[in-house]
Amino acid sequence: MITGNPGTGKHTSARLVAGRLKAEVVDINKLAIDNEAIAAKTAKGLEVDLKKLGRLLAGILKKKGKFVVVGHLAPYVLKTAGIDVVVVLRRSPARLEETLKERGYAREKINENVSAEILGISLYDSVKAFGKRKVAExxxxxxxxxxxxxxxxxxxxxxxxxxxxTVDWLAVVSEEEVQRFFAY
Ligand SMILES: Nc1ncnc2c1ncn2[C@@H]1O[C@H](COP(=O)(O)OP(=O)(O)OP(=O)(O)O)[C@@H](O)[C@H]1O
Ligand SMILES: [Mg+2]
Known part of the structure; x- marks a missing residue:
């Protein structure tokens, strides 16, 4: 499984890893959209139906084969069983800001994502869901x-x-950056 904040490189990595391991990529976002596992449409975007998504994923992972499951929602929909390794990708706040700017994200959305990266929420939630022994950052x-x-x-x-x-952005960001990214 590959997870992490938007813009950390999950899908790029998933494609390459799947190619090398002769595995199939399972894209959680695509699965949710294709199967209408959407709970609500809000001004901020789509709200995913996590229960339905969890069932869909469990169905796929029961099949024979090797899978690379990818998506920032992975820690919230997957059960530990059957997951060998949970990869959490990280990217420095400054580089992540650039990546999200290039994508044309609004300032508020950039700040939300960069502050989540500074706090290491994806890593924390992955360790909580799967246990530290399965997680590699x-x-x-x-x-x-x-x-x-x-x-x-x-x-x-x-x-x-x-x-x-091993990654601790709080130790490297300045007070000024913290003020800027957390202002939303
Ligand atoms: N070491 C790296 N591994 C993977 N991608 C990288 C790396 N360095 C730079 N990139 C680049 O980072 C950008 C973002 O990658 P990608 O779109 O895969 O992110 P993502 O985590 O899947 O984002 P989202 O969750 O929004 O779909 C791409 O332009 C990719 O080429
Ligand atoms: Mg992506």
């Missing part, structure tokens, strides 16, 4: 997608130990 800042994919594959194949809790 990777910083994609300044890395090529191929490098990140190599690191993920090596971890899945147990050639590298899983490490989590």
């Amino acid at each position: 990777f910083d994609t800042t300044g890395k090529e997608p191929e490098q990140t994919a190599d690191d993920i594959v090596a971890t899945v194949q147990k050639k590298k130990p899983k490490r989590a809790g």
Whole structure:
């Protein structure tokens, strides 16, 4: 499973990892939209029906085969059973801001996502849902997608130990940045 904040490189990594492991990509966002697992449409976007999505995913993971499940909602819809490794991608607040700006996100949405990244919410929620032993964290800042994919594959194949809790943006962001990103 690959999760992390929007813009950290999940889908790019998932495609590469699936290619190397001869696995199938299961895109959680696409699954929700294609199967109308939508609870509400709000001004901020679509609100996903997590229960329905959880059932859909469980159905897919019961099938024979190798899967790379990808999406920022992964910690909230997946059961621990059957998940070998939970990869949480991280990206420095400054680089993440650039990525989200390039995508044309509104300032409020950028700040929301960058502050979630600073606080490490994806990592925290993944550890809570799956346990620390299953979680591996990777910083994609300044890395090529191929490098990140190599690191993920090596971890899945147990050639590298899983490490989590190694990224701490709070130690590197300035007071001014915290004020700016948390103003929403
Ligand atoms: N080491 C890296 N691994 C993966 N992607 C990277 C890396 N470095 C830079 N990128 C780039 O980061 C950008 C964002 O990647 P991507 O669209 O895969 O993010 P995402 O996490 O899937 O976002 P979302 O959750 O919004 O779909 C892409 O332009 C990608 O090429
Ligand atoms: Mg994506």
